[in-house]
Amino acid sequence: MIRTERALAFIYVAAMIAIAIWAIPSNDRYNFLAVRYLGANTRVANMLFTKPPNLSLAGRLRLDRLQLELVGKYVKKPIKPGDAIVPTNLASWPDLSDDLIPVALSDEPDWMTFNEGSMVNVWKGDKPITLHGAEVQAIVRPDESKKTWLVLLRRSDLVPDYLSNSDLAKSDSPVKMRLDGLPHRPQQPAAHKS
Amino acid sequence: MLSTFLTQLQNYFSKYFIIGSFCPMLACTFLNGFLAYFLYGAWHTWADANILPASAVGGTFVTTSIIVAIVLAAYVLASINMFLRRTLEGRWGDWLRSFFISSQMRRREALVARLNEAAMDMADLADSPNWDKKIGDAWKTGHQIHPAVAWQAGAANTAIDNDLTDLETSRSQGGLVSAEVLERAANSIARALETCNMDISPILDKHHRRLVSLVQYADDRARGRYARLRNELNSNFGIQEEAPTRMGNIANTIQGYVMRRYHCNFEIVWSNLQQIVPDGNKTGATLQESKTQLDFLVACCWLTLVSAAFWSIVFAVVDPSRFGFLAASIGGPTLAYMWYRAAAEQYRSFADVAMTSFDTFRLDLLSAMHLQLPADVEDERYIWENFDRLTTFGQARNFSYRYPKQQ
Numbered sequence: 001m002i003r004t005e006r007a008l009a010f011i012y013v014a015a016m017i018a019i020a021i022w023a024i025p026s027n028d029r030y031n032f033l034a035v036r037y038l039g040a041n042t043r044v045a046n047m048l049f050t051k052p053p054n055l056s057l058a059g060r061l062r063l064d065r066l067q068l069e070l071v072g073k074y075v076k077k078p079i080k081p082g083d084a085i086v087p088t089n090l091a092s093w094p095d096l097s098d099d100l101i102p103v104a105l106s107d108e109p110d111w112m113t114f115n116e117g118s119m120v121n122v123w124k125g126d127k128p129i130t131l132h133g134a135e136v137q138a139i140v141r142p143d144e145s146k147k148t149w150l151v152l153l154r155r156s157d158l159v160p161d162y163l164s165n166s167d168l169a170k171s172d173s174p175v176k177m178r179l180d181g182l183p184h185r186p187q188q189p190a191a192h193k194s
Numbered sequence: 195m196l197s198t199f200l201t202q203l204q205n206y207f208s209k210y211f212i213i214g215s216f217c218p219m220l221a222c223t224f225l226n227g228f229l230a231y232f233l234y235g236a237w238h239t240w241a242d243a244n245i246l247p248a249s250a251v252g253g254t255f256v257t258t259s260i261i262v263a264i265v266l267a268a269y270v271l272a273s274i275n276m277f278l279r280r281t282l283e284g285r286w287g288d289w290l291r292s293f294f295i296s297s298q299m300r301r302r303e304a305l306v307a308r309l310n311e312a313a314m315d316m317a318d319l320a321d322s323p324n325w326d327k328k329i330g331d332a333w334k335t336g337h338q339i340h341p342a343v344a345w346q347a348g349a350a351n352t353a354i355d356n357d358l359t360d361l362e363t364s365r366s367q368g369g370l371v372s373a374e375v376l377e378r379a380a381n382s383i384a385r386a387l388e389t390c391n392m393d394i395s396p397i398l399d400k401h402h403r404r405l406v407s408l409v410q411y412a413d414d415r416a417r418g419r420y421a422r423l424r425n426e427l428n429s430n431f432g433i434q435e436e437a438p439t440r441m442g443n444i445a446n447t448i449q450g451y452v453m454r455r456y457h458c459n460f461e462i463v464w465s466n467l468q469q470i471v472p473d474g475n476k477t478g479a480t481l482q483e484s485k486t487q488l489d490f491l492v493a494c495c496w497l498t499l500v501s502a503a504f505w506s507i508v509f510a511v512v513d514p515s516r517f518g519f520l521a522a523s524i525g526g527p528t529l530a531y532m533w534y535r536a537a538a539e540q541y542r543s544f545a546d547v548a549m550t551s552f553d554t555f556r557l558d559l560l561s562a563m564h565l566q567l568p569a570d571v572e573d574e575r576y577i578w579e580n581f582d583r584l585t586t587f588g589q590a591r592n593f594s595y596r597y598p599k600q601q
Binding site (some may be wrong): 005012017024059061065068 | 233234235236293294296297300301453509511512513514515518519521524527590
């Protein structure tokens with residue numbers, strides 16, 4: 001014979017599971033919103049997202065936790081301004097093509113303006129090594145303990161003989177980089193990544 | 195800082211308060227705060243700024259305030275500990291009691307049925323001297339009538355051997371050796387003995403020795419089992435009506451024992467008994483320690499339940515999380531139940547100490563109440579019965595007071 005306590009325990013557990021499944025809303029619906037267009041491989045930083053208006057307490061608590069999870073990740077698929085940044089659309093490392101050249105950056109950039117999609121010009125000493133400006137493919141930090149960042153540029157955006165020209169490659173002259181264009185939404189997304 | 199605070203706390207409160215109420219409350223607060231620290235950024239930030247940097251003046255003030263709040267909460271907990279314990283004992287309304295009591299009744303009935311079964315085994319095995327006599331008589335008969343006939347192995351021998359082998363197998367597994375099968379084997383051996391001379395039948399002699407050994411085992415086992423089940427019954431249920439919870443029934447065992455042994459209503463003399471047991475006495479210290487451990491476990495049980503309820507609400511309403519809700523609403527009560535079971539076992543230990551205290555100090559208690567000391571067991575039962583009638587029912591019962599002689 002089933003004892004009263006066991007029957008009650010069974011009913012209680014069943015009730016709790018039922019409540020969990022049907023009565024407790026999923027808080028996955030609370031997400032940060034992108035403040036601007038975020039292309040694929042954009043590194044997510046605090047300034048790139050904002051909380052939705054009229055957020056409930058549950059939402060605020062969820063986003064407080066989520067914030068730590070988002071920062072430092074890379075966008076997988078482009079996000080339009082005002083769209084949600086969902087954790088499943090983020091990766092811990094950008095999805096990169098093979099034909100990229102790293103250019104070192106000594107300080108952490110301003111992620112709002114200097115991120116994937118920004119246009120830059122690069123000089124080594126007084127010699128430009130970009131043709132008509134290069135589009136940043138991603139900015140990464142290979143070693144988290146160091147302050148050095150690497151800006152990844154397409155090889156095709158650099159002067160063709162940059163790597164083969166011993167003067168440029170072996171020169172001790174510092175590399176200088178100038179921001180020439182803010183990250184923007186590509187006009188033709190299909191042709192954006194080569 | 196905490197150790198200094200605890201030392202100072204001990205000067206104001208007893209160590210029993212610190213262990214029984216303050217420690218559970220401190221642990222509960224810490225664990226809940228720890229959990230919230232990892233779940234909620236705002237609390238994380240506030241704790242980092244105000245609690246963890248204890249060197250800062252503000253941090254020290256906040257930490258001290260929190261500990262004072264914990265002391266106050268522990269004091270409230272200590273004040274309501276009896277209520278909380280009685281709730282676990284099943285001091286509920288009649289409707290709720292009737293709902294749960296049947297389960298406890300069934301548990302008791304199952305135990306009583308096993309006890310009766312053990313008693314029947316003992317009764318059956320009480321016949322074993324008769325089996326010996328029957329075998330002895332058969333041996334004499336066989337010896338006189340068939341002095342030159344030896345026992346021949348055959349179907350009858352196989353039947354005896356099979357019975358004995360089965361019983362020996364059961365014995366080797368610590369199992370029951372049935373009195374019925376033993377009697378059957380004894381009868382078979384007796385019948386066999388009537389047909390031959392055992393002195394020249396070593397197989398039969400060996401069967402007999404095996405039987406004696408099995409009877410001895412069965413008797414020891416039945417007595418041991420009976421005693422164990424009797425103790426189990428006495429340490430799980432009192433002699434008064436069943437309580438709806440396990441802990442309540444264990445609590446009843448104290449009253450049950452004192453009533454059964456001395457015909458005394460323990461509840462009316464418990465407070466007096468605590469006064470009688472000297473502070474420096476080992477029994478008094480053991481009684482207090484045992485009570486403190488019980489209070490500790492009861493407090494842990496309730497604090498776990500309250501925490502589980504709190505987090506269930508948080509995960510259901512404030513910060514919806516299915517996993518969190520299930521962990522709090524199912525894991526919390528499971529943990530509380532484990533505390534409850536530990537508390538019930540500790541109650542058994544406390545009951546033992548309380549019974550021992552009564553055994554040891556009951557005559558001192560009578561002396562302290564200036565009542566005449568009893569001459570024998572019957573006299574003592576008479577005194578306690580009449581004391582109960584006077585105290586509980588207000589019946590007219592007269593006692594002559596005895597005063598210590600003046601020096």
